[in-house]
Amino acid sequence: xxxxxxxxxxxxxxxxxxxxxxxxxxxxxxTWLNILLFFVICGWGIAVYQPTVHVESDTxxxxxxxxxxxxxxxxxxxxxxxxxxxxxxxxYQLLHLCAYFYFAxxxxxxxxxxxxxxxxxxxxxxxNKNIFWGDSCGGKLLAQSILNTKLWQQAVFILPxxxxxxxxxxxxxxxxxxxxGGIVLYRNFDKxxxxxxRCYHFFGRRHFFLTEDQDFNMKMADxxxxxLKSKILKKNVNIYVRTESESFYSYxxxxxxxxxxxxxxxxxxxxxxxxxxxRLFVEENPMLDSPKVEIDHEKLFVKSDFDVLFLGFGWxxxxxxxKCICDSQFVGSNFRATIVDNHYEKCYGDxxxxxxxxxxxxxxxxxxxxxxxxxxxKWLDTQICNFSRIIIALGSDSANIDTAEKIAKILHKNGTLxxxxxxxxxxxxxxxxxxxxxxxxxxxxxxxxDIIINxxxxxxxxxxxxxxxxxxxxxxxxxxxxxxxxxxxxxHDSSRAAAMGISNVLHLFGMKYIKEDSIKDxxxxxxxxxxxxxxxxxxxxxxxxxxxxxxxFTKGIRLWRMDAIDYETLKKSQMKANQIKKFNRxxxxxxxxxxxxxxxIINAAREKWxxxxxxxxxxxxxxxxxxxxxxxxxxxxxxxxxxxxxxKNE
Numbered sequence: 001x002x003x004x005x006x007x008x009x010x011x012x013x014x015x016x017x018x019x020x021x022x023x024x025x026x027x028x029x030x031t032w033l034n035i036l037l038f039f040v041i042c043g044w045g046i047a048v049y050q051p052t053v054h055v056e057s058d059t060x061x062x063x064x065x066x067x068x069x070x071x072x073x074x075x076x077x078x079x080x081x082x083x084x085x086x087x088x089x090x091x092y093q094l095l096h097l098c099a100y101f102y103f104a105x106x107x108x109x110x111x112x113x114x115x116x117x118x119x120x121x122x123x124x125x126x127x128n129k130n131i132f133w134g135d136s137c138g139g140k141l142l143a144q145s146i147l148n149t150k151l152w153q154q155a156v157f158i159l160p161x162x163x164x165x166x167x168x169x170x171x172x173x174x175x176x177x178x179x180x181g182g183i184v185l186y187r188n189f190d191k192x193x194x195x196x197x198r199c200y201h202f203f204g205r206r207h208f209f210l211t212e213d214q215d216f217n218m219k220m221a222d223x224x225x226x227x228l229k230s231k232i233l234k235k236n237v238n239i240y241v242r243t244e245s246e247s248f249y250s251y252x253x254x255x256x257x258x259x260x261x262x263x264x265x266x267x268x269x270x271x272x273x274x275x276x277x278x279r280l281f282v283e284e285n286p287m288l289d290s291p292k293v294e295i296d297h298e299k300l301f302v303k304s305d306f307d308v309l310f311l312g313f314g315w316x317x318x319x320x321x322x323k324c325i326c327d328s329q330f331v332g333s334n335f336r337a338t339i340v341d342n343h344y345e346k347c348y349g350d351x352x353x354x355x356x357x358x359x360x361x362x363x364x365x366x367x368x369x370x371x372x373x374x375x376x377x378k379w380l381d382t383q384i385c386n387f388s389r390i391i392i393a394l395g396s397d398s399a400n401i402d403t404a405e406k407i408a409k410i411l412h413k414n415g416t417l418x419x420x421x422x423x424x425x426x427x428x429x430x431x432x433x434x435x436x437x438x439x440x441x442x443x444x445x446x447x448x449x450d451i452i453i454n455x456x457x458x459x460x461x462x463x464x465x466x467x468x469x470x471x472x473x474x475x476x477x478x479x480x481x482x483x484x485x486x487x488x489x490x491x492h493d494s495s496r497a498a499a500m501g502i503s504n505v506l507h508l509f510g511m512k513y514i515k516e517d518s519i520k521d522x523x524x525x526x527x528x529x530x531x532x533x534x535x536x537x538x539x540x541x542x543x544x545x546x547x548x549x550x551x552x553f554t555k556g557i558r559l560w561r562m563d564a565i566d567y568e569t570l571k572k573s574q575m576k577a578n579q580i581k582k583f584n585r586x587x588x589x590x591x592x593x594x595x596x597x598x599x600x601i602i603n604a605a606r607e608k609w610x611x612x613x614x615x616x617x618x619x620x621x622x623x624x625x626x627x628x629x630x631x632x633x634x635x636x637x638x639x640x641x642x643x644x645x646x647x648k649n650e
């Protein structure tokens with residue numbers, strides 16, 4: 001083989017490799033970069049092609065001649081140069097090499113996008129791979145958030161193989177993912193290999209199952225766990241599953257416990273989008289900010305009742321109802337709610353049976369009229385002024401926005417002009433250009449790295465959970481969060497509800513908490529906090545107990561009446577005041593002032609137990625003190641989570 005042939009082969013391979021590397025690192029050959037490189041090379045060429053001797057010609061020709069020579073570089077027709085016409089031959093050679101590679105990169109970017117996109121996976125380390133199974137709006141939003149904040153992180157989308165041949169949807173989806181810098185791979189999900197040793201896409205630090213198809217999310221996450229079971233993992237693998245199935249959480253929890261050694265480095269994050277939306281709603285729009293709410297700052301009484309209208313009672317409506325009830329528990333006030341959903345009796349009839357105590361205690365009324373009908377709007381016209389809030393969570397953004405606008409007009413008709421703090425409509429993707437109501441639940445606020453991966457909303461909850469966990473067995477907050485307790489889902493949700501209640505405690509004193517790196521001055525110390533709250537500790541503890549009761553009732557837990565408690569039953573529940581595991585009952589779901597009476601019953605039984613079982617002694621109970629301890633724990637739990645307390649006007 002001649003030297004010329006060798007040179008052609010080498011430079012060809014060099015071009016392919018360099019072009020692939022550059023385009024992979026740059027994600028895609030963007031238009032602005034294309035134009036910039038073109039003009040840089042043109043300017044460089046004009047400088048290099050300046051004649052070495054004075055040429056008699058007009059000024060225009062002196063500029064055009066070097067430009068013509070420069071433009072000819074971009075086509076493979078340029079012959080050898082004459083030594084006498086170029087001052088710096090090294091610059092000339094380098095210029096032509098750059099122009100050559102520019103042309104090659106341009107061809108790559110036009111004709112090889114799919115090849116370049118899929119081959120980028122070989123440049124990403126497993127610990128930097130974020131693997132998204134299936135297509136979802138939330139997945140793309142989260143991937144964009146990751147790519148915008150982490151330089152070396154990569155988002156890999158594994159899509160159904162039939163999308164590859166879809167001329168419309170498949171091409172549009174590829175273009176969207178590729179333009180954000182993500183990697184697209186196509187697989188037959190029904191034939192995905194179960195052995196991770198031969199299947200590269202199992203090697204990733206994080207796996208996300210975020211599609212609208214919850215069955216797909218659960219099935220594929222379960223299959224991934226089976227595939228990882230036999231693999232020795234050096235780093236933790238995090239699996240994120242979007243589902244509203246509580247039974248799936250229990251299934252995964254039992255699976256991890258039964259094979260604890262095999263899954264020691266696997267952490268499952270199972271989340272409910274409706275729950276996240278409701279938590280975000282209450283955080284941004286606390287019930288204490290409702291119109292006409294009056295607070296007696298001396299006695300800390302909330303003198304106004306909360307009367308809320310909910311339109312829609314699907315998953316989202318139910319989560320909103322739970323969070324609003326828990327966020328409205330204050331001494332001196334009551335909560336009432338009217339829920340309108342024409343599918344209630346056909347689809348949600350079990351609610352009246354399973355949550356009967358919740359319905360009675362929190363004054364829930366259900367109306368089965370069709371939202372938008374004449375009967376509905378006539379009824380609303382007569383009742384609308386009674387509601388402090390109207391929360392709309394129907395099937396679609398457009399329906400929510402349209403309904404909110406109509407209800408605002410009815411409020412205006414009845415003399416209420418400031419409707420923005422009264423009407424709230426869920427809008428996940430659409431923008432609402434209106435000053436008549438407030439939107440909530442935008443997916444761009446939920447599917448972010450902070451919320452899903454860093455679990456920002458769970459930081460305080462994890463530290464509260466750790467306080468009550470077995471710290472001798474689990475020395476770290478994360479270990480306790482993922483492995484401690486017989487019912488992780490219950491522990492997590494209970495800790496989250498407690499963490500959400502902190503804002504209301506601070507709100508009553510004109511305080512709030514923020515990240516400690518956000519402010520340096522005007523921080524309220526632990527001593528100052530205690531000095532402020534100590535005169536009111538019992539009413540704060542009573543508020544906390546009301547919130548704790550509300551959390552249990554909204555989860556379907558019912559009252560275990562004290563007259564039904566006996567020693568033998570307490571022995572079966574390990575001397576605890578609850579029968580949640582078997583009968584969904586708890587004896588402490590009573591008023592704060594009645595807790596000492598329960599203490600006497602429980603402690604009398606424990607005293608007898610301690611005599612019979614001296615080696616397994618039980619401590620005496622003080623339920624009121626538990627509520628006080630929670631209030632006193634607030635500064636430390638915030639400090640552990642790196643938050644500080646400040647005045648609201650700071």
